[in-house]
Amino acid sequence: MAMRGLEFSHVTKRYSLGSSHVLALDEVNHHFQPGVTLLRGPSGSGKSTLLHLAGALDDPTQGQVLFHGHSLSSLSEKEKTQWRRTQVGFVFQDFHLLGQLNLMDNIAYPLHQRGRSAKDCRTRVTELLKQVGLMGYERRFPRELSGGERQRVAIARSLVACPKLLIADEPTANLDSKTGQSILDLLLTLLEQHSEMLLLVASHDQLVMDALGAQQVQLQDGRLLS
Amino acid sequence: MKTELLMAFKNGLHNPGRTFLTMGIIMVSLAALLFVDGYVAMVRVGFAEQLIRQEYGHFQIYPKGFESLDDPGATHLLFSGEEVEALSKLLYSFDEVTAVLPRLPLAGMVGNSERSLLASGFAGNPIEENLMARGTLLNGSRLEPGNPYSAVVGVGLAKALHAQVGDLLTMIVPNAGGGLEATYLEIHGIADYGPEQLNRSYVETTLENGRQLLFSDGAQRLVVLLGETKDTRAVMEKLQKVLPSQGLEVEMKIWTQLAHFYTQVIRDYTTQIRLVLVVVLILGALAVSNTISISVLQRYGEIGTLRAIGISSHEIMATVLLEGLFLGLGGSLLGILFTLGIQAILNVVPIFLPPPPGTYEPIRLSIMVQGNRLLVFGLLYCFITIFAALPPAFRGTRINIIKALRG
Numbered sequence: 001m002a003m004r005g006l007e008f009s010h011v012t013k014r015y016s017l018g019s020s021h022v023l024a025l026d027e028v029n030h031h032f033q034p035g036v037t038l039l040r041g042p043s044g045s046g047k048s049t050l051l052h053l054a055g056a057l058d059d060p061t062q063g064q065v066l067f068h069g070h071s072l073s074s075l076s077e078k079e080k081t082q083w084r085r086t087q088v089g090f091v092f093q094d095f096h097l098l099g100q101l102n103l104m105d106n107i108a109y110p111l112h113q114r115g116r117s118a119k120d121c122r123t124r125v126t127e128l129l130k131q132v133g134l135m136g137y138e139r140r141f142p143r144e145l146s147g148g149e150r151q152r153v154a155i156a157r158s159l160v161a162c163p164k165l166l167i168a169d170e171p172t173a174n175l176d177s178k179t180g181q182s183i184l185d186l187l188l189t190l191l192e193q194h195s196e197m198l199l200l201v202a203s204h205d206q207l208v209m210d211a212l213g214a215q216q217v218q219l220q221d222g223r224l225l226s
Numbered sequence: 227m228k229t230e231l232l233m234a235f236k237n238g239l240h241n242p243g244r245t246f247l248t249m250g251i252i253m254v255s256l257a258a259l260l261f262v263d264g265y266v267a268m269v270r271v272g273f274a275e276q277l278i279r280q281e282y283g284h285f286q287i288y289p290k291g292f293e294s295l296d297d298p299g300a301t302h303l304l305f306s307g308e309e310v311e312a313l314s315k316l317l318y319s320f321d322e323v324t325a326v327l328p329r330l331p332l333a334g335m336v337g338n339s340e341r342s343l344l345a346s347g348f349a350g351n352p353i354e355e356n357l358m359a360r361g362t363l364l365n366g367s368r369l370e371p372g373n374p375y376s377a378v379v380g381v382g383l384a385k386a387l388h389a390q391v392g393d394l395l396t397m398i399v400p401n402a403g404g405g406l407e408a409t410y411l412e413i414h415g416i417a418d419y420g421p422e423q424l425n426r427s428y429v430e431t432t433l434e435n436g437r438q439l440l441f442s443d444g445a446q447r448l449v450v451l452l453g454e455t456k457d458t459r460a461v462m463e464k465l466q467k468v469l470p471s472q473g474l475e476v477e478m479k480i481w482t483q484l485a486h487f488y489t490q491v492i493r494d495y496t497t498q499i500r501l502v503l504v505v506v507l508i509l510g511a512l513a514v515s516n517t518i519s520i521s522v523l524q525r526y527g528e529i530g531t532l533r534a535i536g537i538s539s540h541e542i543m544a545t546v547l548l549e550g551l552f553l554g555l556g557g558s559l560l561g562i563l564f565t566l567g568i569q570a571i572l573n574v575v576p577i578f579l580p581p582p583p584g585t586y587e588p589i590r591l592s593i594m595v596q597g598n599r600l601l602v603f604g605l606l607y608c609f610i611t612i613f614a615a616l617p618p619a620f621r622g623t624r625i626n627i628i629k630a631l632r633g
Binding site: 052055058066077078081082083084085086088090092094096098100101105109110112113126157158161 | 534
């Protein structure tokens with residue numbers, strides 16, 4: 001039976017920056033279990049690179065990333081896209097909402113692409129907006145929202161396809177502490193409702209560390225310390 | 227596809243200034259194209275009708291073997307009087323035929339007591355010939371029925387001979403045996419036939435006069451006029467079918483075979499419009515490509531986000547191409563409306579252009595915009611804008627997701 005969760009097996013990632021090479025991840029071996037895992041470490045420690053590999057946005061230079069026993073590196077570009085569409089949710093530091101679309105269309109975008117009916121999409125978005133505390137905001141545009149509200153929308157979008165893996169890269173970095181706390185509370189609440197989900201949060205924010213207190217992984221210069 | 231449509235539409239509205247500027251460029255270039263095309267269509271039809279009604283008729287009929295003579299002025303191969311009569315009768319039996327003009331060519335010397343000059347022209351029946359109304363009459367009248375010596379001469383010839391309406395001239399032409407035959411020409415009209423060379427030598431007189439001069443009761447050719455130009459080929463085919471039963475052997479030439487200048491002018495115009503077409507299409511394509519390239523560049527982060535959340539490169543490409551299509555559709559629609567507006571204005575406010583070489587009537591500036599051309603050029607523009615959107619669309623699909631997310 002395939003191993004549940006996300007496994008990094010001898011993963012190394014090097015980048016070329018002009019003529020120099022950067023070792024972003026160095027022989028990382030770790031098995032992330034379903035539930036929440038916090039990636040800690042200073043800037044440049046390799047947190048984001050690890051998240052990118054976990055979300056199949058990039059391929060390791062060496063080693064393998066496996067999700068539920070399936071190697072992500074072996075997927076074709078088309079399969080990776082499909083995998084991200086159906087299995088992964090992303091929450092970004094800068095929210096990355098689509099400014100020209102209202103919240104309904106922002107959140108429902110991945111569902112539309114999966115061929116879901118307009119009625120299904122509406123129902124799902126309404127349900128998600130209720131979960132993130134933005135009921136009735138369907139017709140609003142991102143520019144009309146505060147930072148915290150935008151991040152809530154981003155979380156709603158990340159959950160729209162019921163992903164098995166939720167990746168949050170510095171989700172509170174652009175928010176004040178109170179708003180950040182509410183976002184973390186929301187993530188934890190949602191995680192309780194989706195017990196099979198694996199939530200990877202990268203942050204060097206003490207607030208996040210205190211709030212998520214769960215499984216923590218420390219990265220330093222591309223190496224896993226704990 | 228609905229989402230791509232929505233995104234493409236909203237992307238267009240995201241920067242309305244740039245979008246409408248691009249649509250404006252498409253509008254103007256398409257309108258320029260339609261305008262030139264419409265003008266050429268107008269010239270093609272208007273000029274053709276002018277040449278048919280004033281010069282060549284819809285088609286001309288010659289005795290068998292005329293083509294091989296390679297000499298339009300030859301007088302030794304003529305229809306007999308009976309043949310002219312039989313052919314005329316046959317032609318007038320067709321509803322489409324409005325006039326049959328038997329003609330004899332004239333080439334020789336015209337002179338008075340002062341001097342003699344080379345001249346050429348034709349002899350024809352005054353009533354039918356006056357329907358053609360060749361040239362612009364400057365003085366006097368057209369050929370006078372009942373007066374066999376009635377003549378109309380070119381303004382240059384009249385001037386060179388110091389001749390006026392009412393004066394009597396002598397015309398001398400060589401006969402088939404090498405001798406000379408002479409007749410009188412009584413000037414009833416002085417006309418401007420356009421080119422100076424023609425004005426200095428052209429002469430028209432009655433068929434009766436020409437027949438006396440050439441000792442013939444027939445004609446060298448029959449010029450046939452129809453009610454509608456579109457019937458020309460059908461009438462020629464119909465005639466070709468019934469001629470053998472009448473025992474008549476003829477050769478026929480449609481007006482386009484005679485109006486070499488027309489063919490040349492239309493060919494030149496067609497070449498010009500093709501050049502204009504290429505230039506405006508390139509301009510339109512560059513404008514659209516530039517707009518969409520900037521749009522893609524500005525949405526680099528957004529495309530990265532879309533790729534990250536599982537939107538495929540094909541779907542990104544479709545969105546960008548649809549954006550191009552929207553620009554093309556919007557610009558084309560505006561271009562069509564703009565062209566129709568100009569056409570409406572030209573219909574109300576007449577503007578005249580100088581007559582083209584070889585003709586003597588000014589042309590009223592108008593454009594003949596045909597529905598199918600609007601559709602064809604509009605669709606062509608849409609296709610071009612999609613084509614122009616391909617490079618930026620392709621670039622959009624090739625972005626590095628991580629770099630794009632980092633902005």
